[in-house]
Amino acid sequence: MIRFDHVGKTYPDGTTAVEDFSLTVDSHASVVLVGTSGSGKTTLMRMVNRMVDPTSGRVLIDDEDVAAMDPVKLRRRIGYVMQASGLLPHRTVAENVATVPHLEGVSRRRSRSRALALLEMVGLDHKLGDRYPSQLSGGQQQRVGVARALAADPNILLMDEPFGAVDPIVRAELQKELLRLQSELGKTILFVTHDIDEAFLLGEKVVILKPGGVVAQEGTPSQILADPADDFVETFVGSGRGKRALHLEEVDGRQVVVDESGRPTGVLHAAPESRS
């Protein structure tokens, strides 16, 4: 469990990234922070592994203040995936995945076989293990980034717009893959994105942020869609217009879902399928 307790971050030059933010992320839950640039979402995420130290308030992991922990040890037990894969260009893919186990003193052979297994787990051929990152596509590099984050079998996974730099088709694939992994592994995931569709797809709980880390609304995707807290949220999720402003029309006795401009987008069944 991760708990943000009234945290704030003001930089020495006087700019305030986050004013006063509180949130609890339950164990094994996946929570998405979503907001535009300047909302402080990345700053908040980086407080968890002490890449950023808050200037006020506390961040607790399982009721223990991270400020009291050694940042290096803390980071080694938290997985971190970032937008630019951040892989070491002079190490092979397998060596990259094995970075943390290797730092922790696991033997080269054991950390390598673990790395190859992880590659398979994130949907990559283990033969890619001996390539260098520059020989991989952007989507493959992001998968390696996920494998690397999982290498030390952390309970917590921090993901900072991990799929932001890949094309839409690959992004959709990676999102699906992440959902599959999460259903198998049940990690505590804190995910940051500016893409509301991605947030609704991946988050059991979604937190919409205004600039300065102010929580506009917090809830499940359906709660937010059904009852947006204010105009900001309504505009942000686009529930008032466009493809989310849907209504029903009856055609030949069946319920057809139609969007704002009158284009049919689907058919309504009596018992809607649950979200995967």
Add this chain to the structure above:
Amino acid sequence: MTWILANLGLLGERLLAHLGQALPPIVLAFVLAIPIAKLANSRGWLRGGLTAGAGLLYAVPSLPLFIVLPIVLGTGIRSSVNIIVALTIYGLALMVPSASEALRSVSGSTLQSATAQGYAPFARFWSVELPLAGPALVAGLRVVAVSTVSLVTVGGVLGVPSLGMLFVDGFQRNITAEILSGIVLTAALAVALDLLIVLGGRLLLPWAHSRTGGGR
């Protein structure tokens, strides 16, 4: 201090002679480097060859070059022409690669849009490509100027008059003040030329203040 006051005339004379040997190579290297770089950029093999050659040339110490050149030029060993020619060659060794890089850094789409607007090739080079490469050219010129001013002193050991003679004379006659004033004047001359180039760059390229910094 008394030595300096008693020899102000000599210092001025040496400073002028120094400037006379430093300025021509700096100007020549700059003016010649641009067409050479332009030519090199249009032919890949030439560019690679010139860059590699320039790098090697820069490794050659200056004194041997001052000694070898009289054979080729038919000048005397104490002639300042040797110094000017040798330092022009060094200047080119520094300036051609940086000019080539500078011209290559101008974005192709900018040039294409200039052509599309009806610039003839020379007009395009003169009024679009050269100004856009300007900040990087200025950066290269600064390195050439500082290095040239410092290298002129080496001619002193051969008896070519310049601030370098102050080192030779001061060492032989055991006058620390003479050597020190030589060092200070050389460094001051280098800094002054460097500042002039920076100011000139700001006047000619007012949009690019922040980019004129940096060495090679």
Add this chain to the structure above:
Amino acid sequence: MSQLLEAFAWIGDPTRWSGPGGIPVRLAEHLWYTALGVAIAALIAVPVGLYVGHSHRARGLTVAISGAARALPTLGLVTLFGLWFGIGLTAPILAFVVLAIPSLLAGAYSACESVDPDTVDAARAQGMTEWQILTRVEVPLGMPLLISGLRLAVVQVVATVMLASYIGNGGLGRFIFLGLNLQDYPQMLGGSILVVALALVLDVLLRLLERGISPRGAARV
């Protein structure tokens, strides 16, 4: 051109290749002074440069110092130290160290700075200590630039060792200044050719090292 032939004849003369003032002895002196000067300078400049590059502290100051040092006339330093410290190794070595520092310093901090900040950020987020980031990420990836700084320092010091013969030290420059005093042009020219050859050989060797050491997988920009 006949003078050039005379110079090569001077180099080829077997009597030059033995005895206390022969070419092998002068060459060894030249190499020894160069190695000593560059090594001492590296001990000072490389740690400072890596610290500056890694921590981004005092960067402006370091750039200014290494830039200003380039404006210092080599011959001026050599003669000044010669007057102050007299005959012996102190004066020339001090000059070599001062003149080698700017290139080494610039090589070291630009080595760190050449590494993609995202790569460093990711390494830190994985739980690498600052020392591990420096030794396992920044130094290996920046190694070509570090070697390039070393090469420029070596080239600079080879030229300075030659000038230091003027104040009475050994090295290949001896031949040049001896020839100058005796108005013996072939000897001057012969000495010059030897110095140029030495500088070029060292430059090429270090360029090969630079290329060979560039880490696999890391595309050079």
